[in-house]
Amino acid sequence: MAVLGMDLGGTKLAYAVFTEDGTLIRKNTLSLDKRKGTEVGRLISTNISDIISSSSGEGFKIGSIGISVPGISHAGTGKVWAPNIPGWEDYPLLEEAVSVSGGIPVVIESDRACYIMGEVWQGNAKNCKDAIFLSVGTGIGAGILVNGEILRGSHDVAGSIGWMALNRPFIDDYIACGCFEYYASGAGIASNAKRMIKQGRGYNGVLKNILSENITSYEVFSAYDNGDPVASAVISQCIEFWAMAVANLISLFNPQKIIMGGGVFGPAVSLIPRIREEASRWAQPVSINQVSIEQSALAGDAGVIGAAYMALKKIII
Amino acid sequence: MAVLGMDLGGTKLAYAVFTEDGTLIRKNTLSLDKRKGTEVGRLISTNISDIISSSSGEGFKIGSIGISVPGISHAGTGKVWAPNIPGWEDYPLLEEAVSVSGGIPVVIESDRACYIMGEVWQGNAKNCKDAIFLSVGTGIGAGILVNGEILRGSHDVAGSIGWMALNRPFIDDYIACGCFEYYASGAGIASNAKRMIKQGRGYNGVLKNILSENITSYEVFSAYDNGDPVASAVISQCIEFWAMAVANLISLFNPQKIIMGGGVFGPAVSLIPRIREEASRWAQPVSINQVSIEQSALAGDAGVIGAAYMALKKIII
Numbered sequence: 001m002a003v004l005g006m007d008l009g010g011t012k013l014a015y016a017v018f019t020e021d022g023t024l025i026r027k028n029t030l031s032l033d034k035r036k037g038t039e040v041g042r043l044i045s046t047n048i049s050d051i052i053s054s055s056s057g058e059g060f061k062i063g064s065i066g067i068s069v070p071g072i073s074h075a076g077t078g079k080v081w082a083p084n085i086p087g088w089e090d091y092p093l094l095e096e097a098v099s100v101s102g103g104i105p106v107v108i109e110s111d112r113a114c115y116i117m118g119e120v121w122q123g124n125a126k127n128c129k130d131a132i133f134l135s136v137g138t139g140i141g142a143g144i145l146v147n148g149e150i151l152r153g154s155h156d157v158a159g160s161i162g163w164m165a166l167n168r169p170f171i172d173d174y175i176a177c178g179c180f181e182y183y184a185s186g187a188g189i190a191s192n193a194k195r196m197i198k199q200g201r202g203y204n205g206v207l208k209n210i211l212s213e214n215i216t217s218y219e220v221f222s223a224y225d226n227g228d229p230v231a232s233a234v235i236s237q238c239i240e241f242w243a244m245a246v247a248n249l250i251s252l253f254n255p256q257k258i259i260m261g262g263g264v265f266g267p268a269v270s271l272i273p274r275i276r277e278e279a280s281r282w283a284q285p286v287s288i289n290q291v292s293i294e295q296s297a298l299a300g301d302a303g304v305i306g307a308a309y310m311a312l313k314k315i316i317i
Numbered sequence: 318m319a320v321l322g323m324d325l326g327g328t329k330l331a332y333a334v335f336t337e338d339g340t341l342i343r344k345n346t347l348s349l350d351k352r353k354g355t356e357v358g359r360l361i362s363t364n365i366s367d368i369i370s371s372s373s374g375e376g377f378k379i380g381s382i383g384i385s386v387p388g389i390s391h392a393g394t395g396k397v398w399a400p401n402i403p404g405w406e407d408y409p410l411l412e413e414a415v416s417v418s419g420g421i422p423v424v425i426e427s428d429r430a431c432y433i434m435g436e437v438w439q440g441n442a443k444n445c446k447d448a449i450f451l452s453v454g455t456g457i458g459a460g461i462l463v464n465g466e467i468l469r470g471s472h473d474v475a476g477s478i479g480w481m482a483l484n485r486p487f488i489d490d491y492i493a494c495g496c497f498e499y500y501a502s503g504a505g506i507a508s509n510a511k512r513m514i515k516q517g518r519g520y521n522g523v524l525k526n527i528l529s530e531n532i533t534s535y536e537v538f539s540a541y542d543n544g545d546p547v548a549s550a551v552i553s554q555c556i557e558f559w560a561m562a563v564a565n566l567i568s569l570f571n572p573q574k575i576i577m578g579g580g581v582f583g584p585a586v587s588l589i590p591r592i593r594e595e596a597s598r599w600a601q602p603v604s605i606n607q608v609s610i611e612q613s614a615l616a617g618d619a620g621v622i623g624a625a626y627m628a629l630k631k632i633i634i
Contacts, residue, residue, distance in 0.1 A: 282487060
């Protein structure tokens with residue numbers, strides 16, 4: 001029996017078929033080409049149909065399907081909220097997928113849940129029952145595994161760690177995205193650097209020569225690697241916030257592993273030792289010694305692998 | 318079938334026998350009288366023996382036993398770490414209790430786990446599967462229920478919310494007890510008030526006339542009720558920290574309820590609306606509207622009721 005994992009992002013749809021033991025059978029990535037609303041749903045359902053109908057000719061049989069979505073999957077209704085897909089405020093993705101799956105079970109999960117499940121199946125959290133994927137990209141979210149199960153909360157919104165309160169007093173800048181995300185997301189890194197360049201007199205580093213709208217976290221990391229003072233100040237502040245958040249996860253969840261992933265980790269993986277050092281000052285002192293803080297082993301594939309593993313769990317348990 | 322719940326505190330042992338439907342059959346509270354180490358263990362085992370042997374004459378039969386401990390219960394070993402009981406760094410309480418229980422199953426849980434279970438059985442978290450008891454007394458801890466099960470973490474140390482990082486930069490004062498506890502526990506309230514009185518020139522309020530060693534959080538709350546400026550500053554700061562911690566629980570766990578309990582709630586229950594208002598600024602905006610923030614319904618009985626419920630769950634599931 002094989003499983004199909006699909007990972008919907010804001011701009012593309014990746015999918016992969018695996019055997020039960022995790023061997024990759026086939027994979028592909030498709031651009032969304034600015035599709036929105038039902039067009040995105042149709043792209044997913046068409047591919048499900050095509051993969052199922054081509055499967056027997058290719059010598060495999062799909063036993064279950066997992067779909068990772070960039071937002072919230074409501075387990076009770078099968079509907080999805082995905083802020084980056086226009087028209088997906090409450091999209092009936094499960095109904096659409098099941099309508100073409102011919103009785104093959106379908107499970108839909110948030111991307112952050114799939115990330116940690118991917119690491120459990122094929123990455124750095126193998127054999128873990130209590131582990132957390134801290135995803136730092138444009139935004140920040142956490143996929144949290146508690147005793148082998150995804151933490152969903154009462155309405156499937158758990159893991160919204162971008163909203164973590166870490167820096168008082170409250171300021172209006174936190175309203176749109178949350179305090180932690182404001183300072184320490186990819187978007188936050190870029191905007192903090194821009195703000196600092198604007199405010200700082202006498203700064204003449206490399207970031208000054210880049211058009212403001214072109215400064216992303218990648219330019220900041222590149223400048224940081226070259227000793228730029230603004231980049232250095234921004235990243236040092238990020239390390240403090242990442243460490244406080246990691247410490248809070250350690251004190252609350254007493255996990256075996258915290259996996260740092262997303263686009264920012266990425267360039268920030270070399271900072272993990274400094275994050276651990278700073279987190280050690282804040283965290284519950286027993287728990288900090290029971291946790292390993294590691295980078296993602298799967299990078300951009302965590303979502304599709306995790307979606308496939310959620311599918312597999314649906315049929316093997 | 319009846320269940321026996323025991324609640325060990327730093328200075329006393331409370332126990333209660335309930336029917337399966339929660340009706341109280343008998344209860345008692347015993348002073349520890351400065352017992353330590355094995356003496357405390359013997360007090361517990363002697364009482365278990367006595368209750369079991371007297372039970373048939375009193376018309377009930379104990380089906381299981383739950384014990385709440387003021388520290389960490391290691392589920393794998395049956396040993397207990399309880400910092401306020403001298404000699405209980407790694408005390409084999411399960412072995413001792415089982416040796417006198419005559420085959421009746423025994424379960425041992427941390428006090429914070431029992432608090433939330435007590436509220437689920439007989440208090441303000443009935444029918445909840447995702448709820449948190451935030452216990453603010455001398456120290457601070459959280460009993461966290463995830464999908465109907467206690468969150469234990471990899472080594473039973475989960476819920477150590479007193480260590481939550483909320484106020485940067487790190488200062489050495491946080492080393493002993495954690496940042497959140499430093500500012501917002503009962504002990505923190507008292508020491509913050511003392512510090513403010515010492516630093517503040519021109520303060521002539523009621524707290525000035527109390528010997529420093531006699532100032533506890535209760536004196537601070539009493540002064541607060543009378544409009545004292547130092548007490549008002551200390552409590553306002555506490556509200557901010559409690560709100561940030563509550564917001565972080567909401568963003569991470571998306572719970573149905575957060576129950577504010579412990580000795581400080583108590584006098585601080587009237588502040589819950591202000592805590593909610595401040596938490597609303599910080600928390601994930603969907604989750605904050607899905608949570609109810611309430612006081613404990615059980616006050617000092619939450620531990621013994623929760624211990625009895627843990628015992629009941631051991632035999633009915």
